[in-house]
Amino acid sequence: MDASPPPAGLPGARLFDVTGDVVIVTGGGNGIGAVYSRRLAEAGARIVVADIDRNAAEAVAGKVREAGGMALAVAVDIADESAATSMAAAAEAEFGRIDALVNNAGLMSELGRRAWHEIDVAEWDRVMAVNLRGLFLCCRAVYPYMRRQGRGKIVNISSGRVFEGTPYRLHYTTSKAGVVGFTRALAREVGGDNICVNAVAPGLTLSGAQATTSPPEYVLDYDRGRSLRRSQYPDDLVGAVVFLVSRASDFITGQTLNVDGGHAMH
Numbered sequence: 515m516d517a518s519p520p521p522a523g524l525p526g527a528r529l530f531d532v533t534g535d536v537v538i539v540t541g542g543g544n545g546i547g548a549v550y551s552r553r554l555a556e557a558g559a560r561i562v563v564a565d566i567d568r569n570a571a572e573a574v575a576g577k578v579r580e581a582g583g584m585a586l587a588v589a590v591d592i593a594d595e596s597a598a599t600s601m602a603a604a605a606e607a608e609f610g611r612i613d614a615l616v617n618n619a620g621l622m623s624e625l626g627r628r629a630w631h632e633i634d635v636a637e638w639d640r641v642m643a644v645n646l647r648g649l650f651l652c653c654r655a656v657y658p659y660m661r662r663q664g665r666g667k668i669v670n671i672s673s674g675r676v677f678e679g680t681p682y683r684l685h686y687t688t689s690k691a692g693v694v695g696f697t698r699a700l701a702r703e704v705g706g707d708n709i710c711v712n713a714v715a716p717g718l719t720l721s722g723a724q725a726t727t728s729p730p731e732y733v734l735d736y737d738r739g740r741s742l743r744r745s746q747y748p749d750d751l752v753g754a755v756v757f758l759v760s761r762a763s764d765f766i767t768g769q770t771l772n773v774d775g776g777h778a779m780h
């Protein structure tokens with residue numbers, strides 16, 4: 515146990531300052547991940563846009579650079595061990611460090627909504643491979659760099675479905691529940707390295723693909739159940755992610771922050 519005096523604390527103005535931080539955003543090429551990438555860059559972070567969709571990653575990194583920010587595009591299938599390792603190595607080679615990893619990539623919008631007993635076994639396995647093994651591999655890939663630096667921030671993207679038991683994508687909901695358990699257990703394992711691991715659970719968010727594939731009546735019904743009575747958009751999630759990347763959350767770990775306009779209460 516550390517018996518040292520309490521840390522001095524940062525000046526208030528620097529608490530949420532992510533200037534110069536190197537942040538990897540997986541799935542950063544499309545949807546909500548593209549918004550995390552752009553907004554974190556606007557806040558001054560240096561961004562690694564990592565996505566299986568190379569063109570999308572390059573387009574987002576290009577937009578960040580055009581706007582005066584710093585960004586690197588990396589093509590990666592996070593379910594692949596060597597690709598995840600190369601992603602972290604590329605980030606370090608370009609920017610010299612890795613301060614944060616936002617584990618946002620996931621299989622969701624391309625999955626049909628169907629009864630649990632109609633889910634194909636191969637699709638079940640691929641969802642677990644991307645949404646859980648990918649999470650594990652990306653964390654493992656950045657760990658040596660964060661440990662060496664003596665600090666790091668990992669933000670895992672779960673889903674409000676976990677708290678609501680939302681049906682018809684059973685593999686997806688199960689994988690996102692796994693993200694919560696993973697977050698808690700990993701937080702305990704890497705706390706001694708001063709690495710914080712937290713999760714964000716978005717509610718139904720009208721991101722690119724989700725906006726076009728969600729039946730309008732489903733969206734309307736969900737929106738009626740929010741305390742804040744409107745639809746949710748990717749920008750609604752940015753504040754929580756910036757907070758969990760920033761120094762303002764330095765003593766918070768193992769937690770899951772629900773961001774859904776007050777739909778599920780957890």
Ligand SMILES: NC(=O)c1ccc[n+]([C@@H]2O[C@H](COP(=O)([O-])OP(=O)(O)OC[C@H]3O[C@@H](n4cnc5c(N)ncnc54)[C@H](O)[C@@H]3O)[C@@H](O)[C@H]2O)c1
Nearest residue numbers: 541544545546566591592618619620673716718719721724
């Ligand atoms: N949109 C919502 O309503 C909602 C709600 C809760 C949680 N989420 C979660 O938020 C995250 C982003 O959601 P979104 O709506 O932007 O989804 P999206 O499908 O639009 O984007 C997912 C991104 O991940 C990338 N990706 C997929 N497989 C990959 C792989 N193997 N390796 C690397 N990249 C890969 C895709 O290319 C894409 O850029 C996901 O984890 C999703 O599960 C979304």
